[in-house]
Amino acid sequence: MTRTIDLEYGKSMKRKLNIRTAMEEASRCLLCHDAPCSRDCPAGTDPGSFIRSIRFRNIKGATETIRKNNILGGCCSLICPREKLCEEACSRTGIDKPIRIGELQEFAIEQEKIFGMEVLKAPKDKKKGKIACVGAGPASLACAAKLSLEGYDVTIFEAEEKPGGVLTYGINPSRLPQGVVEHDIKKIKDLGVKFVMNKRIDGKKDIKKLKDDFDAIHIGVGLGKSKEIENKYINKNIDGVINALDFLKTARENNGKIDIGEDVIVVGGGDVAMDCAMTAKQIGTNISIVYRRTIEEAPASYEELEIVQKMGIPIITNFAPEKTIEENGRLAGVSFRSRDGHSTMNFKVDKLILAIGQEASLGYRDLKLSDGIFASGDLINGGETVVQAVADGKKAALDIIDYLNKKEAK
Template identity: 35%
Template sequence: MAIVNNRLTAEQYEQNFSDIHPPFESREAALIEANRCLFCYDAPCMKSCPTSIDVPKFIRQITTDNPKGSAHTILSANILGGGCSKVCPVEKLCEGSCVYNLMNEPPISIAKLQRFSTEKAITEKWPLFRRKPSKNKKVAVVGAGPAGLSCAHALSREGVEVTIYEKESKGGGLMTYGIAAYKVTPQFCEEEVDFITSLGGITIKYHQELGKTVSLADLQHQYDAVYLGIGVGLARQLDIPGETLHGVEDAIRFIYNIRTNGYPATPVGDKVAVIGLGMTAIDAATQAKRLGAREVTIVYRRTQAEIPCTEAELAIAKLDGCRLLWLAAPQEIRGENGHVTQLVCRQMQLGEADASGRRIPVETGETFVLEVDMVIKAAGQMPFEGLISGNQLENRYGKITIDATGSTNLRGVFAGGDCVNGGKEVVDAVQAGKDGAKAILEFLKYFSGFGLHG
């Protein structure tokens, strides 16, 4: 057993990481699906979308051959509507709320239709939006992820000059660096960022990290307001023996390396264990298998009834041949010559329910051993508590505290997205960015007296 890269041929990599949700093959196919829509009054699909995209309207615009109108309807509500059409867990959002589910019929393929409506608009940079005259106000946005980009675009449309400070070399945040490559390609992420900034009035400064190359105090001094969309990104540790052995990798770093270095350059083990069963764990497990791992075992301390990922995501892992071990928790990672060789697990059973309603796993006293050469930790992510506390931002266990308007305890500093909620969906971050922009516009209006909405 060994951890090596370049396990597969170029053709195998291309096949394994091809689009898992391919688009409609033709305009006619999209029209057939669009015409299934019942155009519900008070549509439940719209209500279940965190950004409140008018789903019946954009689908009707497809049926009436109005591609620009359809794209505008989507992107005016969710400027990352193209990316969200590829990565959103629609089975628990819009498509999960489709009335066809009540008729034992397949729901409308809303995500696929949304992709049909937005993809060309994004790649060709259709001028769907126009900026209002400059308000002579400047706002700094920290983080070019979904929350930051959404906030920046909403502000720029109102005539505010926005500068985004991004620690990586590319924008997109989680979309670019933290999601499985077969869901959304780096090329599309780059095109989506370019589309957003094509509006004008948005400058992105890369390799600028809060607390290192740029300080919050300086931003407060230089700008009229600051929006923090720094997300989360610290991997939660297992706190078990052997965690520092070669071959132990956190899922965030593993996925980041795939997205940054490419498939052939990313090493993977022969027998891989993935700890956890959230969306990140699924992405890590399936990609390990697609990189050429012979065996991938997902270790989860509860049962399928308590999984944090969706059933659709779990099905992907099963179809890829990942093995699932229920009621198992890591106890120790063993190795030889500094390299991982075994994962010792505790056998668990479910006890009483905790505050979230899920039953608590309890040790049975039994253990078992897995022969592995790589362990990927996907036990959750933690906020940047040191960075946040060091900037005198009120927080709760590292999650920034904001009031009803999105304002932090620091005057003129606003925040939203994963750094506030601890980690939700991309679409939730987009809405947080919209909410933050609205709050900032009101703040600037109140303190300057100019009419932002005139």
């Protein structure tokens, strides 16, 4: 059962599992000895184990497995590209259809919230070593949680007002409600991780200053800057042209209540482009996506493409923007050219949203990791998924512990 998106911003109409349907679904599991689903979850959330727990009505046990391995288990249950990960690997796929792993994970986390389960505890006795995490996105959150569970003192410094990174400021809330993000983050706060908000750590100089107060630093600042289109005939500075990250952030901050005109075009074929299109549709515009390659080449996940299709959003493929058309200093239209160069299309456009990729912000380009400085997540892997950032953040935490142990032994 895939998620159906309501046309109201922030509302999803998905039917959820209950205890009976969850146990029924879990009992479809073949209990494979080698659990390929667990092998193919980047963060090691171990669906093989939590499905078994749900099958035997041990919901607390299931929640414990999820949280212990993946502190962002609630968010991941909703937005992981499961069809390419755990569910693709599920042995049941070869018989009929995969176990609905994401939905079982979502069910367990919801029960945790409803019954106020406390499944994780940080040790009371703290280990020697203070760690600073820069950025409060999935990578730093996973790193901080792991370090805290191991008994270290961790402080997160975040430039924005709220933690979560793309979870809070990017992804459309109909796919990922803010309540789910906040519940996951509460679990991290409960472990004793400290959060300093509205605090930007700008590159080398600021990091050097942090080094005076902390024994190790983790950088998880992601790819916060939208890439600029390399076409001098597209005027990025006129009213009406906006980049994807700024558009999504403004929409979230205003709960979808923004005026973007009647005719909107999103340029791009990835998850970010699909999120922009969904958002624009929910705001109530006449929206189309234009992508320069074929639909098969589009990097967006299957689920995102399906949602966009269900919402009736047209995707025009094999066309790229050629030039913007201006009237009285603001955007009036856009001209597109076909991939083979033979045809052009002109559209009346009030808003052009450019979703053509992200890159690191200036202070973090060509970052050199040296003594006591670690990094993970999108900044290092070039832009992947939340579950991959969780995996990378956990690995960075282990590297930090190894570094602190070696330092202590000297």
